[in-house]
Amino acid sequence: MSLLTARNLSVGASTRSGDFPVISDLNFSLAPGKILGLVGESGAGKSMIGRTIAQFLPTGFSVTGGTLEFDGDNLVTMDSHKRRNLLGRDIVFIPQEPLSALNPVLTVGQQMREHLLRIGHTDQAPWRERALAAFESVHLPHGAGLLDKYPHQLSGGMCQRVLIAMAFASRPRLVIADEPTTALDVTIQARIVKLIAEMQKRDGTSVIFITHDLKLAAQICDEILVLYAGRPAERGPARALFSQPAHPYTRCLQLANPSMSGERRGLFTLPERMPGLRAIKDLTGCRFASRCPAVIPACREAEPPFLEIGPDHVAACIRPEIAATIMPPPPLPMPETASGEPLLSVDKVTKSFVTSWSLLRKTTEFRAVNEVSFALGENEFVGIVGESGSGKSTLARLVVGLDQPSGGRVVMAGRDVTANRRDDKAFRREHVQMVFQDPQSALNPRRRVASIVTQAIEAAGKRGDNTARLDRARQLLAEIGLPPEAALRFPSQLSGGQKQRVNIARALCAVPRILVADEIVSGLDVSVQAQLLDLLLRLRQERGFAMLFISHDLSVVRYLCDRVLVMYRGEVVESGRTEEVFSAPRHAYTRTLLSSVPPDDAQLDWSPDTVGDVAAGVR
Amino acid sequence: MFATIAKLLMKRLIVAIPILLVVSALLFIILRILPVDPAAMSLPPNATLAEIEAKRLEMGLHLPLIQQYGIWLAQVLHGNFGTSIHFRRDVASLVMTTLPSTIELAVFAMLIASIIGIAGGLILFHVRGTRKEAGLDFGSILLLSLPEFLWSLFLILLFGVALEWLPFTGRLSPGVERPTITGFLLLDSLLAGKPAVFWNAVQHMLLPCFALGISFSPSIMRVLRSSLLDVYQDDYIHQARLRGLSERRILIRHGLKNAILPTLSLMGVQFGFLFGGTLLVEVIYSYPGMGNLMVDAIRNADLPIIQAVGLTYCIVVLVISIAVDSLYLILNPKLRVR
Structure with missing residues (x-):
């Protein structure tokens, strides 16, 4: 007996420029007490399924075919009063952004x-x-x-x-958790996922777990459905699907994610990106064909049927056996970093903020960064990991000169720039550039890409003529892998990954020797993330620069960085070569961090270290 | 929370002092620079030049301007605003008899503006995306573009002259006796137990209050609508829907409670403007408030009254803004000190 069943469910959008399919051929059945994982990149239609269940589709979107049965009743045709009675009581939602989901x-x-x-x-x-x-x-x-x-x-x-x-609270029968941990820290993420699983077991609830993280889904779900461009690519028992993917896309997703154990392997970078809503309509054949590494002409002829692979395991691929043969490329080499005079050395740097100020009482101070020392060599990539509030970003701001340290020294290329005087600032500008986290807000929406990427020319006060600037912009765009015609576009005309490339190109314009990157791949899809990581490694080979790479994603740091600093409450608690720190962590906090990452092998048991003071979360 | 409000009041009081000093200095100096001779004004028209000169010396008008300001300020601080040149009466008592009427007018007008504004905002929000939206949008812009004096004239013509439903001059009908206890007519008539007088006063206030209220409501409407539209993009509204709450509950408890905050800031500013707007309306309705006093004073170059009334307007606007800020603090938990 199944609780929720989708039969050939399809959702479409009708706009002024025509009708588009949003979700097609969706079939699944969720038994009571089971967890179904919906996995896919942004735009694949994952969240749309949750909205279809609640019948809160965006304006212009509607169910165009098929049924969605909850406990025998078709949710699609159910009257709104009855459905509203189910919501919050029998069917409940756990949102993506907990902070904004409460009034x-x-x-x-x-x-x-x-x-x-x-x-x-x-x-x-x-x-x-x-x-x-x-x-x-x-x-x-x-x-x-x-x-x-x-x-x-x-x-x-x-x-x-x-x-x-x-x-x-209502002991619901169905819980839809839409990326419930994406906005949270790794350590918290592990606890929340475990908590949902615990509650689910307690009440025997069925859960739809929507996530972009295949590894996480493999750990906690009973069944996984991988969506690509609105159509299921593969559906099957979680562990079987993860260990023997039968659709090339599932395999590519797996390989696009850096590993946490074993040899450092290359990332499989899918070219371009998933076709958007408008493009899907005009596609014939397999939607994944344009990016598939194992594509043959037959793939483009007809939409692939769902082939039975094993018990309850289907894949929409005409050659399901091909997925296993897709192999990751060899890893991009890590160049030897020259030992010698460090390019940047930070010596016992402290940054404190006054939290309450009063004439009568003693002022209280909060040390966001507490006596942190490290060095960054020529051509070296150093990762900084830690949860939010650990002082990672503050440290980055101190290095770039956006903030002034309250104590300690910052020495850059042999020059003490701590005081940040006028000439220090100019010196800093030439040597260090920052790439900001959110390309959406970091790029001025009213400037064209060419003018954004060459801002450094403006900043240096050199008034280059426009053609020279445009040439420089095209050259930079070629380096980061964007077509030259992108130079005259506005940021809003680019995709998320393209914006982040522009963001990186802007930092590279001044030919800095140090790049400071603050969470630049978080919030991007795995396939785009893989593209960017390889871009950074390739650029280092081609032009040479050192980077301070801040991230909460340990596997990314493992793939990209030579050395790693682990920060906790403003202090560096552990540092060393990435491989050594991750394989033999010495500090308890590093161990907690590492245990929060789901293991690469779904057969292994994941027991995140949930020891920790929840009350510390009260501000 | 009370500690936070007390702190805010302290801060605002400290800021209010220099503001009042600057305003009083500007009032005094600008009025003294005008080519008006208070000495000549305060003497009968047939006074000789010598008499005027003697009066000038007596009034201290030969002293440097700064010194004159100092003397005036010292007097004001002692509660002495001088004597009206025209009315030959104590300025402070003149202002005190007219101020309550104006406050009553402004408060009721603001009440009407808020009710029409909030209701209109909710209606405008409710019809979003439907065909009615364009029509109501047009209506609200029409309201917005008509100034209060046009509304005054329009309401007089319709309800006063054509339909003869309501009176449109003064505060009370001739022959109605006015009780005086606090100076606030509506309050006094109730305290004195004279509902007939109260009712008569209310009838006289309806048209001016509506004229002011209607003209100040459209901006409240439009700001409330747009902040509701913003709030409805937020996750907690979506989440409330997913919890199966009714649309009405979501609108009132989740939407309005958040959207009212930016609207409230605007209403504070509006109230200040509205207080100034009473001036024209009072003149049109011959309403015996501070506005009429001010207009009379300007006509007669009655400098002490202009100064005192100007200063009163300034104080009232400051008080309103402090009150609105405190209210904001009460309604927005994020601003409270934890």
Whole structure:
């Protein structure tokens, strides 16, 4: 008996420029107490499935065929009143951004009370007890006045726990968790995933777990459905699908992710990107054909049928045996880093912020960065890992000169630039450039790409003529792998990955010797991430530069960086060659971090180190 | 929370002092630079030049301007705003008898503006994306583009002259006796137990209050609509829907509660403007408030009154802005000190 069944479900969008398929040929059945993983890159239609279940599709989108049955009732044709009764009670959602999913002007208690009343809690008096019991089941510290706290007073992990407590308060039958951990730190992520699994077991709930992380899905799901451009590519039992992928896309996704164990292997970089909504309509044959490494002419002739691979395992590929033969390329070599005078040396740098200021009381200080020392050699890539609030980004700002250290020294190419005087600033500009995290907000939307990437010419005060600037821009774009015609586009006309390339090109324009990159691949799809990582390695080979690479993703750091610094609460708790630190961590915090990453082999048991003080999350 | 509000009040009071000093200095000096001779104004028209000169010396007008300001300020701080040149009465008592009327007018007009503005904003938001939207949008812009004095004239013509439903001059009908306890007519008539007087006063206030209220409501409407549109993009609205809450509950409890914050800032600013806007409306309706006093004073170059009334407007606007900021603090938990 299945709880939720999709039969040939398809969703379409109708716009002024025509009708587009958004989701097609979706088939799955979710048994009670099971977890179904929906995996795919952004734009694949993962979230649209959640919205179809709730029937909250964006304007212009509608179900164009098939059925979606929940406990025998077709959700597609169900009247809105009946469906609204199911929502929040039998079908619940855990959102992606916990901080923004709670109303900022209501306390946690008020929101919990509203929800309890909604799901049929009638007596007024003991709602507090019931709320606290629900919070206790998600391991939130109670008694700490949690009910009277506003969402902004809690950390992201705590907000997510509140939302999970709300979701499970009615003992629902179906939970849809839409990337519930993407916005959270690795260590928190592991705990939240484990928590959802724990609650799911307690109530025997069915869960749809939407994620872009195939490895994570393989760990916690019973069944996985891989979506590509709105159509299932492969569906099967989680471990079977992960260990013997039968669709080239599944295999490529796996290989695009850097490994955490064994030899450092190359990343499989898929060319270009997934076709968008408008492009899908005009495609004939397999949607993945244009990017598939094993494509044959027959692939482009007709949409591939779903072939039975094994028990409950189907793949939309005409040659399912081919997936296993796709092999990763050899890894890009890591050049020997010259030992000698370091390019950058940071000596006992401290940055403190005054948190409360008063004439009468003693001022309290918060040390975001506490006596951190490290060196960066010529051509060396150094990774900085740690959770949010560990001081990674502050350290980056100190190096670039966006902030002034409260103590310590920063020496760059043999020159002490700590004081950051006028000439120090000019010197810094020539030597170090920063790539910001979010290309969306880092690129001025009113400037063309050519003008953005050559901003360094402006900054240096050289008024180059326009043709020279355009030539330089085209040269930079060629280096980062964008077509020359991109020079005259605006950022809004580029994809996320292309924007991040422009962001990198801008930093490279001044030919810096050091690049400081703050989480530049987080938030990008794995295939785009792989492209960017290889771009950085290739650029290092071609032109040579050192990089300080800040990331919360350990596998990326393992792939890219020669050395790694582990930061915790403003201090470097461990540092060394990446391979050594990751294979034999010495500090307890490094071990916690490493255990939070799901293992490469789905057969291995994942037991993240969940020891940790949740209460530390209260701000 | 009260500590935070107390802190805010302290801060604002400290800022208010220099603002008042600057405004009072500007008022005093600009009025003194005008080619008006207070000495000549305060004497009968047939006074001789010698008499005027003597009066000038008596009034201290030969002293340097800064010194004159100092003397005036010292007097003001003692509560002495001088004597009206035209009315030959104490300025402070003149202002104190007219101020309550103007406050009553402004508060009720603001109340009407808020009710029309918030209701209109909700309606505008409700019809978003439908065919009614264009029509209502047009209507709200039409309201926005008509100034309060046109509304005053329009309402007089319609309800006063054509339909003869409501009176449109003064505060009370002739022959109605006015009780005086606090100076606030509506309050006094209730305190004195005279509902007939109260009702008469309300009838006189309806047209001016609506004229002001209607003209100040469209901007509230439009800001509320657009901030509701913003708020509805937020995740918590979507999440509330996914929890199966009703649309009405989502709008009032989740949408409006967040969208009201930016609207409230605007309403604070609006209230300040509206207080200034009473001037024209009072003149049109012969409403015996501070605006009429001010217009009379300007006509007669009655400098002490202009100074005192100008300063009063300034103080009222400061008080309003402090009140709005405190309200903002109460409604927005993010601003409270933890």
